[in-house]
Amino acid sequence: MNSSRFASLMIVFVLTATSGYALWAYEYGQPPFCSGYVQGGNCVGNFSYTFRISVNFTGPWQAAYYGYHIVGEPPTHFAGAEPYTKGNFVGTGLGGKNVTLSGPNTTGVTLCVVAQKLDSSSSVLTLSVEPRVDSNSTSLPDGQTSLCVPVVP
Numbered sequence: 001m002n003s004s005r006f007a008s009l010m011i012v013f014v015l016t017a018t019s020g021y022a023l024w025a026y027e028y029g030q031p032p033f034c035s036g037y038v039q040g041g042n043c044v045g046n047f048s049y050t051f052r053i054s055v056n057f058t059g060p061w062q063a064a065y066y067g068y069h070i071v072g073e074p075p076t077h078f079a080g081a082e083p084y085t086k087g088n089f090v091g092t093g094l095g096g097k098n099v100t101l102s103g104p105n106t107t108g109v110t111l112c113v114v115a116q117k118l119d120s121s122s123s124v125l126t127l128s129v130e131p132r133v134d135s136n137s138t139s140l141p142d143g144q145t146s147l148c149v150p151v152v153p
Contacts, residue, residue: 045105048100053065053099054095054096055091055115056093060119061091061116062088063088065099065111068111070110071107085099087099090118111149111151119142122141125139131151
């Protein structure tokens with residue numbers, strides 16, 4: 001077999017194999033055939049978002065947070081879906097905490113927070129979670145309030 005015929009056969013083999021792989025990769029969504037990372041893209045990946053929890057109350061308070069790999073409030077408030085992260089913190093007066101959640105860009109994440117007054121005063125306790133612009137409050141003695149905030153990439 002002469003070298004030019006061998007080279008021709010090798011080129012045909014390489015082109016056939018490459019075309020076959022490209023068709024397989026496209027069919028099963030393998031890179032580079034996905035389109036974009038976030039905002040409607042279909043490339044699977046992870047994203048992170050940092051929430052800012054703020055509690056404002058003149059007396060002592062406690063807060064607990066729960067992070068979920070879903071968008072929206074769990075079917076039963078703070079139950080029904082196992083949180084993948086949780087924690088708590090306490091304070092007096094104005095206080096807060098940053099909480100970073102990470103998750104797949106295909107589902108989004110939700111942070112749910114409950115804050116409770118630790119005294120029987122009728123002063124107002126206000127809970128807010130950024131990026132949300134609204135807040136929830138309570139003035140009930142030993143009262144509590146909650147808020148769930150979803151983020152979609």
